[in-house]
Amino acid sequence: MNSEKTPDALKGKADKKVFIKTYGCQMNVYDSDRMNDALTTDGYIPTDTPEDADLVILNTCHIREKAAEKVYSELGRIRKIKDSRANAGKKTMVSVAGCVAQAEGAEISKRAPVVDLVVGPQSYHRLPELLGKAAGGEKVVETEFDIQEKFKHLATPSKEAVRKRGVTAFLTVQEGCDKFCTFCVVPYTRGAEVSRSVDQIVGEAQRLAAAGVREVTLLGQNVNGWHGQGSDGREWGLGELLFKLAEVDGIDRLRYTTSHPRDMDDALIAAHRDLDILMPYLHLPVQSGSDAILKAMNRKHTRDDYFRLIDRIREVRSDIALSGDFIVGFPGETDKDFRDTMDLIEKVTYGSAFSFKYSPRPGTPGATLENQVDEDVKSERLAELQALLASQQAAFNHSLTGQKINVLFEKGGRQQGQLSGRSPWLQPVHVEAPSELYGEFAEVEILAATANSLQGKLIQN
Ligand code: 5AD
Numbered sequence: 001m002n003s004e005k006t007p008d009a010l011k012g013k014a015d016k017k018v019f020i021k022t023y024g025c026q027m028n029v030y031d032s033d034r035m036n037d038a039l040t041t042d043g044y045i046p047t048d049t050p051e052d053a054d055l056v057i058l059n060t061c062h063i064r065e066k067a068a069e070k071v072y073s074e075l076g077r078i079r080k081i082k083d084s085r086a087n088a089g090k091k092t093m094v095s096v097a098g099c100v101a102q103a104e105g106a107e108i109s110k111r112a113p114v115v116d117l118v119v120g121p122q123s124y125h126r127l128p129e130l131l132g133k134a135a136g137g138e139k140v141v142e143t144e145f146d147i148q149e150k151f152k153h154l155a156t157p158s159k160e161a162v163r164k165r166g167v168t169a170f171l172t173v174q175e176g177c178d179k180f181c182t183f184c185v186v187p188y189t190r191g192a193e194v195s196r197s198v199d200q201i202v203g204e205a206q207r208l209a210a211a212g213v214r215e216v217t218l219l220g221q222n223v224n225g226w227h228g229q230g231s232d233g234r235e236w237g238l239g240e241l242l243f244k245l246a247e248v249d250g251i252d253r254l255r256y257t258t259s260h261p262r263d264m265d266d267a268l269i270a271a272h273r274d275l276d277i278l279m280p281y282l283h284l285p286v287q288s289g290s291d292a293i294l295k296a297m298n299r300k301h302t303r304d305d306y307f308r309l310i311d312r313i314r315e316v317r318s319d320i321a322l323s324g325d326f327i328v329g330f331p332g333e334t335d336k337d338f339r340d341t342m343d344l345i346e347k348v349t350y351g352s353a354f355s356f357k358y359s360p361r362p363g364t365p366g367a368t369l370e371n372q373v374d375e376d377v378k379s380e381r382l383a384e385l386q387a388l389l390a391s392q393q394a395a396f397n398h399s400l401t402g403q404k405i406n407v408l409f410e411k412g413g414r415q416q417g418q419l420s421g422r423s424p425w426l427q428p429v430h431v432e433a434p435s436e437l438y439g440e441f442a443e444v445e446i447l448a449a450t451a452n453s454l455q456g457k458l459i460q461n
């Protein structure tokens with residue numbers, strides 16, 4: 001950020017710099033932005049280089065083992081930076097936030113003494129106060145669950161904070177999860193499922209729209225499990241909320257992520273049928289195509305339930321692109337179970353998907369199961385599954401060539417004179433376009449597709 005963009009109120013005061021590195025899911029991306037907001041008010045400006053930073057925050061992910069290990073190796077690098085800054089007479093505060101912070105607490109500063117502050121995801125609004133404490137030399141650990149207090153702070157962002165957002169923005173509607181899939185740490189690191197109220201969410205959407213945001217993605221660990229209090233005192237579901245948000249002036253596209261098949265109710269399917277601004281893209285993880293594994297994972301639905309659900313969604317919105325998450329090598333997964341997953345993927349066909357080798361997480365029921373699958377077998381299965389998913393994704397992208405689609409331009413392109421935007425199905429689209437079209441929608445003819453993006457030309461009218 002250059003000094004011209006520094007809010008007037010902070011000029012002269014903003015002499016501290018913060019570097020935040022974000023790991024994992026979109027909720028962490030949203031949380032990192034909110035940490036930046038809280039710290040802006042405290043006189044910090046963001047920097048992209050840890051060497052310049054007076055404060056380094058790692059916003060961590062605990063979902064798989066590798067994700068957590070990456071944090072410790074990054075802390076090794078940060079220690080060297082802290083030491084060399086100290087030699088130059090500069091102080092550096094180091095904080096670990098996010099789900100590793102929540103799960104490991106004080107263990108982190110024991111294993112990595114470079115860390116001054118460990119802060120869990122529900123306490124970010126207290127960052128300035130906690131940093132003040134840590135600046136006195138005390139090792140601070142804050143991992144309380146206090147989601148209502150966090151929600152209250154989210155509902156009242158400063159004007160400067162809102163102004164910084166681009167044309168697309170995330171909006172957290174719920175946090176936590178009560179589903180307890182047997183592989184997953186989220187119910188432990190993020191706590192119980194708690195929903196924000198309709199008024200809080202609509203209020204934030206209105207503030208985003210007033211700041212120029214045109215596309216909002218509702219976020220939650222189990223977003224379609226959202227059940228917030230409506231302005232009429234009743235409890236609403238996500239479908240009803242989407243209808244309400246569609247009325248907010250200035251918001252032209254809505255998305256939500258990430259969903260559980262069991263929470264796709266009639267109202268939500270009706271929203272896909274009736275709301276043009278609800279984009280035809282749905283991330284609906286199934287994890288496995290085998291009934292035995294789905295049961296062991298505590299998913300509480302069968303593969304047939306999933307097929308029936310997909311049929312109902314496609315019936316009301318035939319152009320919808322499906323996305324999902326898959327885990328291979330859950331304990332007890334046989335070759336036949338894996339074939340069932342491959343068969344499910346063949347039958348459903350995905351526009352994009354994420355897939356992982358099962359990683360035992362301490363404290364989850366899956367980790368103590370005896371029939372763990374060999375790493376080699378997991379690797380083989382993952383490679384085969386990813387090849388299938390990649391071919392489906394490429395086929396989907398190529399099917400759009402020659403079509404005219406609507407694009408929201410959200411940033412500069414890779415090359416001079418280009419802008420980059422998103423299709424309704426979330427693919428990045430690169431187009432030669434004047435910079436005035438930043439933040440605008442335009443019709444684009446798709447000329448070429450790659451595995452991950454589209455290229456097109458503006459349709460002049
Ligand atoms: N091992 C592998 N993948 C996991 N996921 C969650 N927990 C694990 C685990 N222990 C995957 C799931 C989830 C996504 C966010 O991460 O597919 O949907």
Ligand code: SF4
Nearest residue numbers: 177179180181184186
């Ligand atoms: Fe984890 Fe999602 Fe299952 Fe919740 S629904 S336990 S977040 S995988």
